[in-house]
Amino acid sequence: MSTLSTDTPVPAAVAGMSAFAAGKPQQIVTFKVEGRSFGVDVGAVREIKGWQPTTPLPNAAAHVLGVINLRGAIIAVYDLRQRLGLGPSPVSRSSVVIVLDLGERYGGLLVDAVSDIVDILPSDLRPAPDIAGDGDDVLQALLVKGEEVVALLDLHAIVRESTPAFTA
Amino acid sequence: MDALAEIRGIYFDECDEFMGQLEGCLAAVADGRATSEDINAAFRAVHSVKGGAGAFGLTELVEFAHLFEACLDALRSGRVSVEEAPIDTLLQAGDVLSEVITAARDGGSRPPPPDLVHALEAMAGGNPVKKPKPAEFDLLDDLGPAEPAPAAAAESADEGPARHKLEVRITPDRDVFRRAFDPRMVFDALASFGSMEVVCETTKVPAFDELDPLDCHLVWVLTIDTDASDQAIVETLDSFLADHEFRIGRPGETSMGDAAPAVAEAAPLIPLDAHAEGEATASPAAAPAALPPAGAGGGSGAAPPGAPASGQPPARRTGGGTIRVDLDRIDRLMNLVGEIVITQSMLTERAGVLPKREAAAFVDALFSLARQTRELQDNVMAVRAQPVKVVFQRLPRLVRELERTLGKKAHLVLAGEDTEVDKTIVEELADPLIHMIRNAMDHGLETPEERLEAGKHADGTIRVSAEHRGSRILICVQDDGRGINRERLMQKARSRGLIPADAPDPTPEEADNLIFHPGLSTAAAVTDVSGRGVGMDVVRRNVEALGGRITVESSPGRGCKFTLGLPLTLAVLDGMIVRAGTERFVFPLSNIVETMQLDAKTVEQLPGGRHILQLRGEIAPLLKLRELLGIRAIGNEPNVVIVETESVPRLAIAVDEIVGQQQVVVKNLESSFRRVEGVSAATILGDGLVALILDVDALPGLSQSQRRLPSATELNSGAA
Numbered sequence: 001m002s003t004l005s006t007d008t009p010v011p012a013a014v015a016g017m018s019a020f021a022a023g024k025p026q027q028i029v030t031f032k033v034e035g036r037s038f039g040v041d042v043g044a045v046r047e048i049k050g051w052q053p054t055t056p057l058p059n060a061a062a063h064v065l066g067v068i069n070l071r072g073a074i075i076a077v078y079d080l081r082q083r084l085g086l087g088p089s090p091v092s093r094s095s096v097v098i099v100l101d102l103g104e105r106y107g108g109l110l111v112d113a114v115s116d117i118v119d120i121l122p123s124d125l126r127p128a129p130d131i132a133g134d135g136d137d138v139l140q141a142l143l144v145k146g147e148e149v150v151a152l153l154d155l156h157a158i159v160r161e162s163t164p165a166f167t168a
Numbered sequence: 169m170d171a172l173a174e175i176r177g178i179y180f181d182e183c184d185e186f187m188g189q190l191e192g193c194l195a196a197v198a199d200g201r202a203t204s205e206d207i208n209a210a211f212r213a214v215h216s217v218k219g220g221a222g223a224f225g226l227t228e229l230v231e232f233a234h235l236f237e238a239c240l241d242a243l244r245s246g247r248v249s250v251e252e253a254p255i256d257t258l259l260q261a262g263d264v265l266s267e268v269i270t271a272a273r274d275g276g277s278r279p280p281p282p283d284l285v286h287a288l289e290a291m292a293g294g295n296p297v298k299k300p301k302p303a304e305f306d307l308l309d310d311l312g313p314a315e316p317a318p319a320a321a322a323e324s325a326d327e328g329p330a331r332h333k334l335e336v337r338i339t340p341d342r343d344v345f346r347r348a349f350d351p352r353m354v355f356d357a358l359a360s361f362g363s364m365e366v367v368c369e370t371t372k373v374p375a376f377d378e379l380d381p382l383d384c385h386l387v388w389v390l391t392i393d394t395d396a397s398d399q400a401i402v403e404t405l406d407s408f409l410a411d412h413e414f415r416i417g418r419p420g421e422t423s424m425g426d427a428a429p430a431v432a433e434a435a436p437l438i439p440l441d442a443h444a445e446g447e448a449t450a451s452p453a454a455a456p457a458a459l460p461p462a463g464a465g466g467g468s469g470a471a472p473p474g475a476p477a478s479g480q481p482p483a484r485r486t487g488g489g490t491i492r493v494d495l496d497r498i499d500r501l502m503n504l505v506g507e508i509v510i511t512q513s514m515l516t517e518r519a520g521v522l523p524k525r526e527a528a529a530f531v532d533a534l535f536s537l538a539r540q541t542r543e544l545q546d547n548v549m550a551v552r553a554q555p556v557k558v559v560f561q562r563l564p565r566l567v568r569e570l571e572r573t574l575g576k577k578a579h580l581v582l583a584g585e586d587t588e589v590d591k592t593i594v595e596e597l598a599d600p601l602i603h604m605i606r607n608a609m610d611h612g613l614e615t616p617e618e619r620l621e622a623g624k625h626a627d628g629t630i631r632v633s634a635e636h637r638g639s640r641i642l643i644c645v646q647d648d649g650r651g652i653n654r655e656r657l658m659q660k661a662r663s664r665g666l667i668p669a670d671a672p673d674p675t676p677e678e679a680d681n682l683i684f685h686p687g688l689s690t691a692a693a694v695t696d697v698s699g700r701g702v703g704m705d706v707v708r709r710n711v712e713a714l715g716g717r718i719t720v721e722s723s724p725g726r727g728c729k730f731t732l733g734l735p736l737t738l739a740v741l742d743g744m745i746v747r748a749g750t751e752r753f754v755f756p757l758s759n760i761v762e763t764m765q766l767d768a769k770t771v772e773q774l775p776g777g778r779h780i781l782q783l784r785g786e787i788a789p790l791l792k793l794r795e796l797l798g799i800r801a802i803g804n805e806p807n808v809v810i811v812e813t814e815s816v817p818r819l820a821i822a823v824d825e826i827v828g829q830q831q832v833v834v835k836n837l838e839s840s841f842r843r844v845e846g847v848s849a850a851t852i853l854g855d856g857l858v859a860l861i862l863d864v865d866a867l868p869g870l871s872q873s874q875r876r877l878p879s880a881t882e883l884n885s886g887a888a
Contacts, residue, residue, distance in 0.1 A: 055751065055858040057844050058797040058870075067841060069852045072507045076841040105840055161842075 025121050028143070030150050031098065031111040033081050033089075037150040038111070039118070039143060044155060046099040046106060048114055051091050061161040062088075065110060070099065076159070077108035083138060083158055100155055107159050118145065125152070178492070179220040180273045186213040187266050188561040194262045195564045195580075197243075198255045207250070211240040217269065219407045226272045232280050233268075236261050238292035248291060257287045263565055331362075334401065335419045336390040340409065344384045351388060354408045361401060362394035391419055495591070498551055502739055505545045506833035506852065512537055513854030549737055554594045556634045556643070557585035562598065563605055563632060570609040577626060578613055583633035589641045590737035596714050597643070597734070600707045604645040604730050605630065607703055612649035612728055622725065624648065640716075641736055646729040652722040654679045661685070680722045684708040712865075714738065715758045743832045743861065745853070746809060747825040748793040749801035752859045754832055754851060759864040761810045761818065763826055781808065781820040788818040791871050796821075796846065811864045819868060834861065846870040 028039040054066030054077050063083040067074050077097055081089040089095065089110055097108040120143055128139040128151070138157040143150040193210035196202040218233035239258065242248045264280045271278035336358065340349065358364055369387040373379065392401070398416055405414045512534070519530050560582050567580045589597075613619075613628035620626050631646040654676060661667045661682050667674065674682075683704050711718045716734035735741070735758070743754035744763070770782040771790060779790040788810065794801055805822035813819050832851035837844060837860075848863035 053857065055850070055860065056799075057841065057860070058846055060841075060844065064841075067837070067850060067858045069856055069858050072503045072852070074835045074837065074840045074850050074852070074858055 025119055027117055027119055028150070028152065029098070029114065030116050030118060031096075031114045033084065033111050034086050037115065037148060038080070039150045039152050040098070040100065040109075040155060041152075042117060044100050044102075046101050048096055048098050049108075051095040051097060051110070063158075064161065068097075068108065070106070070108075073106065075099065075106045075108055077110055078159055079110045080153075080158065081110075081112075102155055102159060107155075109158065118150075120145070176224055179224065180269070182220065183217055183269050183273075186217050187262075187269065188558065189213045190262055190265070191561045191564055192557070192585075194259055195582075197250065197253065198259060198564075199579075200251075202250055204244070207240065207244050211237060211244050214240055214265070217265065219403065221272070223407065224272075228277055228279065229268050229272045232265060232285075235285065235288050235292065236265055239288050242292055247293070254287060254291060257284065257291065259568060260284055261288055263568070266565075331393065331395040333419050334392045334394060334398065334416060336392065336401065336405065336414060336416045338388040338390065338405075338409065338414045340384050340386075340413050342383045342385070344413075345382055349408065351386075354405065355388075355390070357404050357408070358390060358392060358401065361396045361404075362392050364393070365391045367391075493551070495552075498548065499739075501548050502552075502833070505541065505548055508541050509545070509833070510852055510854060510856055512541055514856065517854065545740075549590065549739070550588075552591050552737070552739070553588040554591050555586045555588050556594060556597065556641070558594055559597045559601060560585045560632060560634070563601065566602060566605055567609065567630065570606065574609055575615070576609060576613050576628065577616060578609060578628040578630050581629060581631045583631065584635050587634040587636060587641060589634075589734070590739060592738040593641070593714065593734055593736065596710070596738075600710055600718075600732065601632070601643070601645070603703060603707045604732075605632070608645060608647040608649065608728075612647035612651075614650050618650075622650075636736075637733070639736055639742070640733050643732040643734070644729055645732075646727060648727040651724040651726060651728045652680050652683055652720070654722075654724070657682045677721075680720050680728075683720060684718070715741065715756055717758070739834060740831050741834050741851075741861065742829065743851070744809070744829050745827040745859065746793070746807070746823040747827055748797065748805070748823050749799035751797075751799055752827060752853065752857075753793065753797075753823075754859050754861040755809055755811065755864065756848075756861065757829065759811045759813070761812050763807065763809050766804075766806055766808045766822055783810065783818060783820070786818060788820040789816060789868070790820040790822060791867060792822045794824070796867060796870050811867075813865045813868060815865070816868050819864075821867065832859075832861070 027042040029042050029045050030037050030039040032038075049070075052068055054068050056066040057064060057076075060066075063079045065077045065079050067076050079089050081087065089112070091110075092112075094113050095110060096114055097110050098114065099106055099108050124143050124145060126142045126144060128142055138153050140152045140154040143152055190210050190213040193202065193206040193213070196206040197210070214233050214237045218230055218237055221229035221233060239248075239261070243250060243253055261284060264278075264284060268278050268280060338351070338354065340351070341347075355364070355366055367389045369389060370385070372387060373385040379385075394401070401416060405416070515537075516534055519527055519534060522530055563582065564580055567578055571577060608630050609628075613630075614622065614624075616626040619628065629648045631644070633644045633646075635642050658667070658674075658679055666682070666685060684707075685705060708718050711732055711734065714734055715738075716732060718733075719731050720728060721731070722728035741754075742757040744757055744760055745752055745754055747753075766781075772780050772782070774780060781788045781790040790808070792805055793799075794805065801824065803824075805824050807823050807826050809821045809823060809826070811819050811821060830853075832853070834849045835851055837847060837850045840850075844860075846863055846866045847860045848866075849861045850858050851861055853859050
């Protein structure tokens with residue numbers, strides 16, 4: 001089932017939303033951070049690569065790990081754990097960077113491990129609970145699949161540097 | 169309609185080129201050094217503008233270009249001698265043509281001034297030129313039965329307008345489809361001349377297994393019943409096809425081996441495509457031999473032997489030709505070359521660990537690879553290169569406009585227009601140049617009366633030249649005016665406190681360079697043109713932002729010379745790689761004054777925590793790169809890089825290590841992340857890791873903001 005074209009020109013998060021709204025079945029990539037499950041629309045994922053050292057950027061927000069060389073292009077890498085307010089990620093052998101299409105540019109997301117690609121239906125989705133907490137602004141929706149709850153991420157919120165949590 | 173809009177865009181791009189050529193040729197005419205080739209080139213440029221304008225139904229442009237063309241034709245044919253030509257009228261016509269083009273591009277209208285039209289008509293032959301025929305080919309029109317062309321073009325007035333049958337034989341080059349040629353466009357265009365019958369000859373099509381579908385083996389024979397002149401039809405064909413690709417004549421004539429005499433008269437001697445300068449030297453007699461076989465079609469082409477010595481053989485696509493390439497593609501190529509350079513340095517590092525026996529051969533291969541990569545890089549850079557002519561050719565018009573507004577006369581001399589430099593630099597060159605020319609005209613040159621009094625020629629001279637010097641391009645703007653008024657400049661500088669009252673008098677050079685200081689202008693009066701004191705400092709800022717330098721030399725009463733040194737490209741940069749903590753950074757070499765080891769005895773701490781470095785009697789603020797950029801590391805920073813910045817003439821920056829000098833490929837950081845204070849771009853070093861290129865001018869400011877955010881960025885997650 002190939003429902004999403006992989007070179008969609010619209011920003012991925014928006015594309016995801018419209019697909020949800022249209023009631024079409026969809027695929028998401030799920031991954032783990034600190035034991036919790038998260039997911040992004042498969043159409044936004046360009047590639048998944050192992051960790052490589054980043055070049056830190058001066059005066060960037062704490063969740064901006066720096067930039068890496070992706071075959072000649074320079075992309076910024078973000079630490080999802082740090083962004084969720086869980087402290088800096090320990091980088092290990094299984095750490096991976098998910099390269100995401102953020103619309104006008106690419107960005108990398110450092111996560112603990114990639115789990116799966118799952119098919120979902122819009123009816124599986126629940127709105128994100130409205131309780132204030134660190135990193136809650138990055139949640140787009142919750143996916144309840146049997147026992148498991150997967151948090152779908154708003155990619156543009158993840159890469160945003162000035163969030164309420166950081167300016168406070 | 170998008171495709172049409174695109175073609176329209178290309179047409180207007182080409183118009184810019186044509187206008188540039190025209191500008192250059194007219195300047196030559198004005199200087200009295202015009203050769204027949206210049207006049208021909210001017211004619212061709214205007215003709216090309218007209219041809220395209222016809223295709224897009226830009227009537228106003230067609231009419232004016234036609235009139236202008238008629239004048240140039242008079243000049244070309246010798247009916248009006250170059251010496252007697254009304255230069256001002258021609259120059260003005262060039263300016264107006266450019267305005268009409270601009271208006272047409274924006275969808276507006278700009279009727280040419282009537283007196284100019286009269287002057288041109290007078291020049292074109294005493295009596296008003298006949299209106300050009302209606303648009304040769306109107307893309308916007310439907311293909312309906314077009315009106316027959318009512319009047320013949322002026323240059324073919326001898327051709328009778330009587331209705332007759334005409335045969336056109338089209339034998340396109342084999343690669344014609346690859347040139348995005350569509351024969352239907354020709355048929356549509358010709359259909360507007362009258363009823364037409366098209367026969368396609370397929371005798372030249374090879375056997376099926378030898379057939380390349382992209383090659384054109386077809387020949388078309390068109391019979392048109394028209395009252396239009398041969399010339400008009402030739403002109404239409406000329407917009408689509410090379411001269412050797414078509415032939416016209418009476419029915420049955422065109423398939424013959426020799427070009428019919430009647431055709432010879434009508435055959436255009438001037439190809440539409442005026443780029444073929446390199447071929448202009450070939451003699452007309454040699455032209456038939458140069459025809460590519462595909463176009464010969466059993467004959468010697470349409471060029472009659474003994475054609476008037478226009479010096480333009482009709483065969484032009486023999487020597488490669490040109491194509492337009494999207495800049496993005498070249499950038500991608502450039503990126504790839506950068507990648508190869510990185511892979512290559514990875515290999516070089518690997519070579520060290522090989523056993524000696526194998527290493528020798530390996531290193532040899534690496535050397536060749538290095539040389540080839542460098543050549544590859546140079547060649548890709550050459551693709552991006554453009555001659556500075558693109559910018560220079562705008563200057564004559566600027567000078568003429570300034571002459572009018574300022575009431576001064578100036579003679580503009582251009583040299584080295586063919587000097588090539590990267591497209592990015594060419595684009596950035598225009599503003600500083602225009603600024604400097606304005607300055608020279610307004611402040612540099614005296615009024616004609618003053619000049620005569622000073623024993624100079626009443627007309628000033630401004631010389632603009634370009635040349636390569638090493639890996640840089642030098643652009644000089646020199647005038648023979650009054651030079652910089654040092655006393656006034658000093659006086660102003662003193663009154664504004666720029667020079668302390670007790671300071672010793674600066675040297676003449678230092679005084680002259682005050683002209684680059686923001687807020688200083690020596691013009692007594694602020695004019696429309698310049699004098700608000702925002703001139704030369706802006707020029708300097710722009711030039712330095714490109715990694716360039718600008719200097720001035722002035723001799724009072726004799727004139728002044730600005731020299732602009734710019735890198736040949738913005739895509740690569742000569743950098744010095746330094747280390748701070750575990751990170752490496754690149755300083756643009758153009759900012760670096762010197763590097764040295766830090767001697768603790770020369771460092772002093774000021775109250776408030778700032779450090780200064782004593783540098784041969786002068787004082788430079790000392791900043792630590794690790795602190796500036798929030799890098800944690802222990803130990804002293806034993807080396808120091810002295811850089812020159814906009815606000816601080818000598819700034820010392822302490823670093824852990826000076827790694828070396830290297831050319832680096834500049835990668836924009838804004839498009840992959842955002843603008844980062846203190847960093848101008850990024851690059852990829854030999855080990856594949858990213859290094860940041862420092863924006864030296866922003867470093868002093870960074871040191872102040874850093875004071876408010878003292879801790880390292882990695883650990884202050886919102887706590888600060």
